[in-house]
Structures are given as structure tokens and as C-alpha cells.
Amino acid sequence: QHGSWGYTGDSGPSTWATNFPNFCNGQKQSPIDVSTKTATQKSFQPLNFKGFDTPPADAQMRIKNNGHAIQVDLLSKTGKTDNYQISGGGLPGTYNVLQFHFHWGSEHTINGKRYDAEMHVVTYNAKYPSASEAAKVSPDGFAVLSVLLEATSKTANPGMQNIVSQLSNVQNKGMNYTYPTSFSINSLFPADKANYWRYMGSLTTPKCNEVVVWTIFKTSLKISQAQANALKTSCYFNPAGDQEQQPLNNNYRPTQPLNGRTVFDSSN
Ligand code: SG4
Numbered sequence: 001q002h003g004s005w006g007y008t009g010d011s012g013p014s015t016w017a018t019n020f021p022n023f024c025n026g027q028k029q030s031p032i033d034v035s036t037k038t039a040t041q042k043s044f045q046p047l048n049f050k051g052f053d054t055p056p057a058d059a060q061m062r063i064k065n066n067g068h069a070i071q072v073d074l075l076s077k078t079g080k081t082d083n084y085q086i087s088g089g090g091l092p093g094t095y096n097v098l099q100f101h102f103h104w105g106s107e108h109t110i111n112g113k114r115y116d117a118e119m120h121v122v123t124y125n126a127k128y129p130s131a132s133e134a135a136k137v138s139p140d141g142f143a144v145l146s147v148l149l150e151a152t153s154k155t156a157n158p159g160m161q162n163i164v165s166q167l168s169n170v171q172n173k174g175m176n177y178t179y180p181t182s183f184s185i186n187s188l189f190p191a192d193k194a195n196y197w198r199y200m201g202s203l204t205t206p207k208c209n210e211v212v213v214w215t216i217f218k219t220s221l222k223i224s225q226a227q228a229n230a231l232k233t234s235c236y237f238n239p240a241g242d243q244e245q246q247p248l249n250n251n252y253r254p255t256q257p258l259n260g261r262t263v264f265d266s267s268n
């Protein structure tokens, strides 16, 4: 069992600090509850997004079930690593986007409120030769963008429909599906990307490396109840043929203590 982890029972989040002392028992862990009243106002330069509007020509998107989440890997047919990038916004460098994935319910809570789901866009600092190098120790190694999802829309969200429509292709752990045509990442973002919360934390899964600059957008993305239900019921944690098919649901880590860290509020 060594090295395996999950969201329930014997391998659930309450066991991670013991089973992965480096780094799940650290002092700068994620997710957190954002208390909006105690956040510190700070004005940041504009955030820049490269490749988010229109997919780059050689982009290739692959959706997969990795047994922990549903994830879309951002690949390049010509081996480029800089197709999708973020910079500015007080980020300590330019970051290459690797993938995005979903947790449901949300991992971060806002004034104690848990949202229906949360999308994480995972990026690594382009000054490091690879994502695994960036994950080693550096607090500036990764930046993760977080979009909170709320099932309050009467109509299906078109961006989210790109995910929901392919869930049947990634029902079981290990399954993947390559999109014939890439779609705009921007379609999964709220219109307002200028207002967000910012703090220093960790990856939310073992080994919980404390290498992440977190950006949580204040405006949630509105999806339909049917889309939220599809996320919660279509996929499984286990490989095909497993005797005890466990629905892939509630794949979030509980919030972690702030331990004196500052949460910044991007409002000017
Ligand atoms: C999810 O399990 C992703 O599928 C993982 O991606 C990701 O790990 C992990 O979450 C932690 O990322 O934004 N929630 S998070 O802090 O990106 C990494 C993969 O397994 C290292 C590739």
C-alpha cells in the first residue's frame, strides 16, 4: 500500500500527514478557507494569459481519469512547452501550463462556503528545466489557477460541456481520450479574471509539495445542475473490472490551517 492514497477510509486525507510526512504535514498546506474580511488588499500588475483564447496550432488536448480526478493534459504535436503560459499578476516569473483538472466539491472554501466544484490549471515556472524539477523545493516552482464552479445556471455552460460530453470516455481509472479539435481554455473561465485571492501553499495531493503560488478567482463559473451531477456520477476511482466500483466523487482535501500566512486580495 506504500505510496497509495485516496479520498476515503484507510488512505484518506486524514492519513496523508502520517503516510507522506514530506510534505503533507507541513505548515504551508493547501487548500485553505479564505476569510475575505481578513485578506490583505494588494494591487498587482495585470495577469497575462497566452494561448487561452484560441488554441495554438499544434495544441492537442487529452482528457483522462487518473484515479484521483478528471484531467485534461495540454499536449503539443511538436513538443512545445510554451504553448500556454501565464505571467504578470505578481507571479514570480513566467509559467508553462501543463494541465487542468477538477475536484468536486471544491477544495478551497470562501468564508466557510464549499462550492460545487473547483478547476485547477496547473503551471510550472519556465525557469526550471521540467515540472519535476520545479516541484522539488522551490516556493516559486508552481502556480495553480483556481476557478470555483457553481451549479446555478439554468443552461449548460459551453466550456464545461467540452468536459461533460467526454466523461463516458474516461469512466474508469487509466482511460483517456484525445480530442479531435482543441477548445479554448478561456471558455472555462469567468469573464472577470482581474479579481482574485493570492497565497502561498502546496499541491493538494501527496506529496503535498509546498511549491505553489495560488490564485483563486473571485467570480465563480456558473454551470448547470445537470453538468454538476454528470461530474459526480459518471466516473470511478477504480480501473475497469474492479469488484467494488467506487464513484469518483468528493475528491477534495479538507481545508488546512493558515499558520500565519497572508492571503492577499487583488482588489485595488
Ligand atoms: C490532481 O490529482 C491532478 O490530477 C494531479 O495531476 C495533480 O498533481 C494533483 O491534483 C495536485 O494538484 O492543483 N490539486 S493540485 O494541487 O499536478 C500535480 C497529476 O497527477 C503534480 C499530473
Ligand code: ZN
Pocket (backbone or CB within 6 Å): 101, 102, 103, 120, 204
Ligand atoms: Zn487540484
